[in-house]
Amino acid sequence: MLKRPLALAAGLALSFSAVFAQAADVLRVSAIPDEAPTELLRKFEPLGAYLEQQLDMQVEFVPVSDYAAVVEALAADRIDLAWLGGFTFVQARLKTANSAHPAIPLVQRAEDEKFTSKIISADPTVHSLQDLKGKTFAFGSVSSTSGSLMPRYFMLQDGIKPEEFFSRIAYSGAHDATAAWVQAGKADGGVLNASVWDKLVAAGKVDTAKVKVIATTPTYFDYNWTVRGTLDPVVRDKIQAAFLALDPANPEHKAILDLQAASRFIATKAENYQGIEQAAQAAGLLQ
Known part of the structure; x- marks a missing residue:
């Protein structure tokens, strides 16, 4: 179990069973490993500290070895919030589509509208x-x-x-x-x-x-922050509000946004990623 505040270790093979046993007041966050582990941790630390402050919850980062692991963890409720690419969001949404609570995209960077x-x-x-x-x-x-x-x-x-x-x-x-x-x-x-x-x-x-x-390339929708569908709606709304409140005019907020390569965060919805789903189907990547 990782200790507060955000005691992160690159390449740490964290047991998902241990994560699942964490208390309900811990927000478990992960991300697709699209950059080096050390860079992912560097980008997340100030954001994690901000979320702890805004949510009044402990925030812990759960590193994963590959993209599929993030999708599996969301679908199995082993993580609460994840930074996903457009395709991994589509995979997570489809994997949870038949459940009562499919994965929910909350916010994307303004830049992700035309990536x-x-x-x-x-x-x-x-x-x-x-x-x-x-x-x-x-x-x-x-x-x-x-x-x-x-x-x-x-x-x-x-x-x-x-x-x-x-x-x-x-x-x-x-x-x-x-x-x-x-x-x-x-x-x-x-x-x-x-x-x-x-x-x-x-x-x-x-x-x-x-x-x-x-x-x-031409433009397309890409990354977003997605929560598991079973997350408490009150917590879900607080997370979305925290991202939307990040103000580039505030120096501390701007430092967080800069690390996320974001001018600001905006609300998003599953429908934005229909083009990604169509592209994946055309490429034969979805069953």
């Missing part, structure tokens, strides 16, 4: 997606909305079947890993979400003299 992915390359001969024909390409996680599903969907719409177009496809597992692979020459091209790309560039973690954006 994009960036296709990058460090090959000086590559200036467009077509220039990557016959070369190697890296997606993120198979379950990533912005690192796999939507870029693939848009490629297919343009008549590009990745398995035939590229000489080899690999999955890095995370957006920052994709950028690192491309920069190191492990892949001729790759795709990652625009938010992580901007953050890596701002932090100087990618050499833009070498790695360049060669294409940007």
